[in-house]
Structures are given as C-alpha cells and as structure tokens.
Amino acid sequence: MTDRPAKLGTRRSPMATSQSQTVADAVTARTGTGVELELITSYGDVTQAQLTQLGGTGVFVNRLREELLSGGIDFAVHSLKDLPTAPAEGLTVAAVVERDDPRDALCARDGRAFEELPPGSVVGTGSPRRVAQLAALRPDLSFVPIRGNAGTRLGKIAQGEVDAVVLAYAGLARVGRLDDVTDVFGPERMLPAPGQGALAVECLASRAGDDLAYLTAVDHAATRAEVTAERSVLAELEAGCAAPVGAYADVGDGRLRLRAAVVAPDGTGAVRRERSVPVGADTAEAASSLGRELAREMIGDGADRIVADAARDSTTPSED
Template structure:
C-alpha cells in the first residue's frame, strides 16, 4: 500500500487531530497519507447531545466508510466511540493521551468559583451539566451545540457567560488562551477516554497503524471505558471516570451523577501494573461498588429507560 487514506470528520478540530495522526503515521512508517473527509450524523444535527442520541452519533458514518473501502484508517475522539466491540473493525492504536481535563472559558477571566450567581454556562454534555449543578446549583446551564469556535463565540458575543470544553481540543486548535479555569480531574472526572484518540482499521489490517500505539494510554482509557460499559451507560450518560498510572499501580475513580447534580456516587480502586488484567479488574470493582450504591437508577433516570 503506497498511500494510506485516513478518514476524518470535517470539523476544524477533527481535521487537526486527524492530521497529527496522519503526520505521525507518515513519519513512523514512511508511507504517504491522504485525508478523506466524511460527514457524520452528529455534524448534520443541531439537537443537544442529550436528545440527539450519543452512541455512534459521530462515529457511524466514519465506520461505514471504512467498511466500504473508501478509506483505510479512521480517527475518532475516543470519548465518542461506543464501548461495544465492532465485529469487523478494531482500534489498532491509541496514541499517547494529552490533557484529559475539562476547561471553563468565561468572560472577564472568571473561574467556576467566581462566576456570578445565575450566570449562564453552556454545554452539550449531560455529564458536564450534572457536574456544574453539583458544584454551583445557582448557575443557569444552557444546552448548546456547534464546533469549538461557535461555542466560544457565545461567550464573545455575550449570549453566555461561559462554556465548558475539553482542554485537549482547545489546545489542539490553538485556542488554549480562551481557558480561564482548568477543572481538576480529582474533583471533576471527565468522559471516559477524553483527551485520547482512537485509530480504527478493518480487522487484519492492524499492522498499518501499530507503530502509533501507546501502551500506558491504552491501559488507563480501557479502565475508564470498561467502567462505562459495565455500567451499561452510553457516552452521553452523566458518568465521569479518571484513571492514571503511578509507578507500579493503576488507579481508577468513577463517578455517577443525577442529572440535577444533587446525587453523586463515587468509587475508587487500584491494582498492580503492568498486570494485563488490571484495567479490567479495577473497572469491575468500581462498577460493582457504584451499582450497589444505586448507579443503575441514576443512569436509567437519565436515559428514560430501565436498561440500556
């Protein structure tokens, strides 16, 4: 194969992060790359994520194009990728993760603690909504959609006092200066896999991108995503997770929120690393603890279903 065709969404952020993957692939394998832009259901819809249907919203069209042979590799923001394995596709590489934090972008350099009572804060994420209301129940949380520049524009034009976005996305497109407050992962765990990219190929073609794999990143994001899967929660559910490796231990903290932020369930577990079963083990223990505490009821209340 002389040229590897890399499929991507057409947003500024998607093109930028896919471009970094294509560049890394070209440097490590000496194979030419070509970007193929694909429009997804998430790009067509203006509905808030809580109503548009989170699972597969940004990934389905990319996967269809890969299966059809229109491209050889696709790149996802890992937090958008469904946790269930695909029968014909495989995430063959997860490059090194960047900043997993959420970031507040507010007028006048305000922080989450200094926003005035009743301030209007925009987000399209049920998790972020729940976290905002848990910490600042006085805020007016507004559902928004749109790309990073559109969302930042709501603050610039005075429509909103602040928005919350992924720090990784802001940094990737050079908009880090808009951040007025980084939200610590200890107090504010983010979406499972946030800050990481997933490079997916057809089964049997893993060799195309294997050089991009980062072992420790895969371990921590697999712990986070397995927790989400075990809770039977979609990627738009009010669930936050943060895993990290420190010396010979891997740690995982998971939190499940009620949509109004009034209830928070937390579980934290650790295991020895690099035991290959450690990510699964800590996810299983955290999921069991959260379910025993009532996580199923909170997730069902959010989805409007008794079982996902």
C-alpha cells in the first residue's frame, strides 16, 4: 500500500471514466491502495477523421502511454480491443480485469430486432468487423460509418440519421444505456472484436514487480487466457482494429475454445475456424499458441487476402 493515492490515467469520455473508476474501486477494495483518476485527452478523442486515416490501432492509447513513460501517471486502463497487439517498449499489461459481456448490441428505432429491420434500413457502426458480419446476415441493409460517444451515436436514431446503431453491450452497460438495446448478437451470429468487453491495466514494466505489484490483485486468469487467444489471432494475421476480424474464446469444462472469422467487407466471403485446447498449468502459452495456429490455418484458406483487401479500402471505418 502506498502513502499517496495512485494516479490512474484514463481518457475523458464517459465510458472510459466509468470503466476506469470500476478498476480503481476494485484495486482499492482488494489492496487498500487509494486511486485517483487522471483525465487525459487522446488525439483519437478530438479528431473527426475516420480512424483508418490515422493508422487505426493505437490512437486512443498512445497519449496514455506517453504519460506512463514520463511518470505522469502510475498506471492506465484501456479497453483491450483498443490496445495494439505488438508489445510497447518499457510497458507491460499488469492485469486483465474480469471481462464484461463481450457481445455486440443493436439499438433500433421502434424497438426492432435485427431481423425485423425493414429492407433498406440504415445501420450506423464504426466497425468494419460489424459491417462485414452484418452484411453477410442482411445484405439488404445499408451501413454507414459513425463516430462519437455512445450518447452521440444513439442520438442519431432520434434525429433520423440512421434507423439503428450497433455498439458493444459492455460499453452500453458502463454508461447506463442498456434500456436502448433492442437485440443482442451472440457469437453464433456475430463474433466480437478480439478483447471486447475486457479492460487492460498497463504500467511501466520496471514497476510491475515492485511498487505496483498490487495490480495483480485485479487480474483474472480466465479472461487473460481468453483475450490472449483472441489477440494472437489478430497478431498472426497482422491485422489491426480496421480489419474485419472477429474472435471469441471462452474457458469451460477444462478447455479453452476459440472461434474466429475474417469476413469480406461486403459480407460475400468469409474464412471461419474453431479449435480448442485443454486448460493446464501454462494456460497463457497454450492460449497464445492456439490463436497463432488457428490464424495460420485461416491464412492457408485466404484470410490474409481478405485482410489486405480491407486495408486498401480507405473508406472503411474503424472499430469503436
């Protein structure tokens, strides 16, 4: 326990501050260490450009990482799906908090479920992964890119700009907007983004085993194994958040099961695979190997070509 409150760096958005406060409260409850939030504005929060024009992955986390490296904050909380898969020099993920619901949610006018949307309905989403999988299910719908926080996106329905939006269920829960949900997509219909619903606690690697060792108190082993498998798929495919890649792993009955899909942006083609491995003493390495091996199988079936084609489409929006 430290003499002063620890400084937790977070983006300023309502969703980011809500999830960061949840982590802060958990750290204090389990370790007795006081934590105060340090609000930080990232470039991804203020620019109006589509994130693919900015390089996509990392635009929401780089500013927080600068503060970590300079010593301005003690640790940072990220939505794990925003975190690049490549390790950052000098930093480490000290904890992965137990995952919230990883599914995607539909919020539609008149309380409609996805299947009830009239042909030609306009669906707003900032995610090529969602567009690809939704287009495969309903090619008769129209998909448009939108940005902004959850409240801004939901407001576009009332303003008549779109008929529905698709957002992460966990994010809507964190900002108290579950009453707006009209349908939920289980992984059998749409695979979530790798790491969706999970939070990463990042700090200086040099402090992780020293004065910040208490952060391990909020680490959740099963969630870490699941997201490691999912993010290994993304890493092996050399894909970022602008790629139409979905992956979902879950631990149950002594096995780690992983499902992944790479879907063409228009939904007309897809590579889907599933594998599982026993959960043992070295679960982290098993999870990483599972993701890499599954991705290699998918590459053999042309998944890398779908990723490359999607990357060339500069109009494709990025995962929100």
